[in-house]
Amino acid sequence: MTNGGYFGRFGGFYVPEILVRALKGLEAEYERLSVDPEFNGELNRLLRTYAGRPTPLYFARRLTERVGGARIYLKREDLAHTGSHKINNALGQALLAKRMGKSRVIAETGAGQHGVATATACALLGLRCEVFMGETDVERQKLNCYRMNLLGAKVNVVKSGSKTLKDSINEALRDYAATSDYTHYLIGSVVGPHPYPTIVRDFQSVIGRETRMQMLAETGKLPDVLVACVGGGSNSIGLFHPFVEDPGIEMFGAEAAGSGIETGHHSASVVAGTEGVLHGSRTLILQNEEGQISETHSIAAGLDYPAVGPEHAFLSKTGRAKYVGITDQEALSAFHLLSETEGIIPALESAHAISLAVIISKNLPKEKTLVVNLSGRGDKDVSQVAQLEGRL
Amino acid sequence: MSRISGTFKSLASAGSGAYIPYVCTGDPDMEFTMELVNSLCRAGADIIELGLPFSDPIADGPVIQGAMSRALSAGFKVTRLFETVTAIRSSGLRLPIVLMTYYNPVVRMGVGAFCTRLAKAGGDAVLVVDLPIEESRELDEAAADYGLDVIKLVAPSTDDERMDRILEKTSGFAYAVSAAGTTGSREKLASSALSLLSRMRPRSQIPIAIGFGISYPDQVRQAMLAGASGVVEGSALISIYSEEKKSKALGLIEKHAREMKAATRI
Numbered sequence: 001m002t003n004g005g006y007f008g009r010f011g012g013f014y015v016p017e018i019l020v021r022a023l024k025g026l027e028a029e030y031e032r033l034s035v036d037p038e039f040n041g042e043l044n045r046l047l048r049t050y051a052g053r054p055t056p057l058y059f060a061r062r063l064t065e066r067v068g069g070a071r072i073y074l075k076r077e078d079l080a081h082t083g084s085h086k087i088n089n090a091l092g093q094a095l096l097a098k099r100m101g102k103s104r105v106i107a108e109t110g111a112g113q114h115g116v117a118t119a120t121a122c123a124l125l126g127l128r129c130e131v132f133m134g135e136t137d138v139e140r141q142k143l144n145c146y147r148m149n150l151l152g153a154k155v156n157v158v159k160s161g162s163k164t165l166k167d168s169i170n171e172a173l174r175d176y177a178a179t180s181d182y183t184h185y186l187i188g189s190v191v192g193p194h195p196y197p198t199i200v201r202d203f204q205s206v207i208g209r210e211t212r213m214q215m216l217a218e219t220g221k222l223p224d225v226l227v228a229c230v231g232g233g234s235n236s237i238g239l240f241h242p243f244v245e246d247p248g249i250e251m252f253g254a255e256a257a258g259s260g261i262e263t264g265h266h267s268a269s270v271v272a273g274t275e276g277v278l279h280g281s282r283t284l285i286l287q288n289e290e291g292q293i294s295e296t297h298s299i300a301a302g303l304d305y306p307a308v309g310p311e312h313a314f315l316s317k318t319g320r321a322k323y324v325g326i327t328d329q330e331a332l333s334a335f336h337l338l339s340e341t342e343g344i345i346p347a348l349e350s351a352h353a354i355s356l357a358v359i360i361s362k363n364l365p366k367e368k369t370l371v372v373n374l375s376g377r378g379d380k381d382v383s384q385v386a387q388l389e390g391r392l
Numbered sequence: 393m394s395r396i397s398g399t400f401k402s403l404a405s406a407g408s409g410a411y412i413p414y415v416c417t418g419d420p421d422m423e424f425t426m427e428l429v430n431s432l433c434r435a436g437a438d439i440i441e442l443g444l445p446f447s448d449p450i451a452d453g454p455v456i457q458g459a460m461s462r463a464l465s466a467g468f469k470v471t472r473l474f475e476t477v478t479a480i481r482s483s484g485l486r487l488p489i490v491l492m493t494y495y496n497p498v499v500r501m502g503v504g505a506f507c508t509r510l511a512k513a514g515g516d517a518v519l520v521v522d523l524p525i526e527e528s529r530e531l532d533e534a535a536a537d538y539g540l541d542v543i544k545l546v547a548p549s550t551d552d553e554r555m556d557r558i559l560e561k562t563s564g565f566a567y568a569v570s571a572a573g574t575t576g577s578r579e580k581l582a583s584s585a586l587s588l589l590s591r592m593r594p595r596s597q598i599p600i601a602i603g604f605g606i607s608y609p610d611q612v613r614q615a616m617l618a619g620a621s622g623v624v625e626g627s628a629l630i631s632i633y634s635e636e637k638k639s640k641a642l643g644l645i646e647k648h649a650r651e652m653k654a655a656t657r658i
Binding site: 014015016021022041161166174179180276278285289293 | 450
């Protein structure tokens with residue numbers, strides 16, 4: 001399917017020997033099922049009848065008028081079941097786990113969106129589910145913890161390291177090393193060792209495939225520009241991938257510049273990272289001179305991760321996609337802007353994409369079209385923003 | 393013949409196996425690391441495994457995670473590790489030194505630069521926990537250029553065909569991981585350890601050291617009888633010194649290490 005999981009010089013399979021058999025088994029099983037009509041039929045049926053796909057493509061008229069540049073369309077992943085694009089991959093991999101005869105599923109989560117999506121898919125398919133979540137994130141996102149419990153999942157609070165997303169991945173990998181005989185590790189982004197970046201990309205590519213058809217139906221042509229936020233990079237790869245071979249289409253990833261790249265408090269691994277190996281992949285990571293992984297920051301917990309999916313590292317090196325840092329402040333402004341102009345409260349992660357889309361649209365002629373992936377809804381962030389603004 | 397091969401050869405002719413303690417460099421500080429290495433050598437350690445602390449040690453259990461995190465908080469630098477190797481050599485100790493690490497710090501320094509510095513300091517081998525044979529070509533070539541052995545791991549889940557490829561590529565010795573999961577002491581030698589050894593032994597002449605969960609002399613004897621040529625012990629040693637006062641800990645460790653070493657003689 002890919003060249004040993006490599007995207008140019010990025011990707012690969014940097015894992016302890018203990019994990020090799022499980023990952024090779026997953027690769028073989030996925031290669032078989034990804035072309036199995038019955039598996040795909042079942043997945044597509046669930047995406048349609050359960051997850052609410054296709055999600056709408058919406059022309060943001062008032063936002064476009066406010067900006068005064070290229071026409072801005074929103075791909076409404078926020079309207080998918082559980083409130084974000086995470087359900088696309090969770091359903092795909094949970095079905096895969098079931099077909100592989102695994103009775104238990106584990107996952108990592110930062111903001112809790114992937115944890116909730118995984119818990120949901122497991123409830124639907126009758127799989128036992130445990131989610132690893134950093135202690136810091138548990139405190140930031142208490143409601144999502146309860147939501148996972150409600151769905152029958154167990155939340156394991158991670159107290160090691162920086163107690164955030166990267167440490168949850170560490171813990172999930174440790175668990176998987178001991179339990180892979182009966183456990184599937186349902187990773188939530190296009191990160192990790194081969195075959196994960198490919199599997200997650202494939203399950204998320206439904207976003208870009210729908211966007212293609214919807215843009216053709218709506219405007220009679222493909223979009224000129226695509227914009228999405230990038231933490232690990234699953235929603236952005238999902239949007240970009242089906243357009244990679246169309247040379248005229250520009251792609252932009254919005255990374256979390258936190259308090260500003262120059263402050264060092266950010267999560268912008270493409271913009272400010274260097275090559276290294278983390279969580280099984282050779283990619284761009286935020287690290288010090290010694291090769292120790294940096295602590296990261298973003299107002300959006302879902303972007304708060306010190307690496308990026310290897311395919312993004314590749315798209316960036318080849319220049320096919322461009323990556324731009326958006327600060328916490330810029331994301332907050334976009335959070336308000338979209339709420340006020342369109343009546344849509346975006347997730348703070350997606351607000352980074354909105355902010356970048358506004359900047360790009362402003363500098364383009366009005367006949368151009370731009371699609372932003374609105375990867376998640378902002379309900380989960382409302383109390384955090386209210387608190388920040390001293391309103392709660 | 394590398395220094396490691398020589399060590400295993402002379403141990404075998406003396407009817408003994410190798411006792412290989414793992415030391416997390418810089419936990420809690422560099423001075424203690426040197427004292428610990430000296431104590432272990434007095435107790436009869438045959439090879440020293442020096443661990444390079446990493447911020448995200450996915451193959452390690454809570455004890456080694458804790459040790460790495462203490463070392464990093466105390467300001468551990470990779471250059472200190474090479475200085476430690478140099479210091480061990482200048483103190484007159486000639487036993488083989490294996491550097492155990494995750495791959496990222498090696499990539500960051502540059503694989504070639506890392507191997508040169510390790511070899512110049514007097515190290516003998518490198519073992520990278522998260523580098524399976526599919527990805528290890530660059531390291532294998534650089535290590536060969538500087539005369540370093542590259543120790544590869546075999547797990548209970550490794551199938552026979554793959555095991556042959558790993559045993560073909562490993563140099564110095566092969567590291568057998570006793571059970572699925574992470575490092576950390578276990579009460580008993582896992583049953584997977586014995587079946588792994590019985591699968592490995594007939595396939596190659598290379599010495600096999602077994603690690604992960606080794607902390608009692610009885611486990612050592614069992615492993616030696618099952619065909620191991622050596623044992624690696626890590627977490628149990630760290631538990632002794634992180635729970636006891638420094639002065640008392642070194643004495644306890646030395647006593648424990650003597651018992652472990654004695655158990656390698658069969």
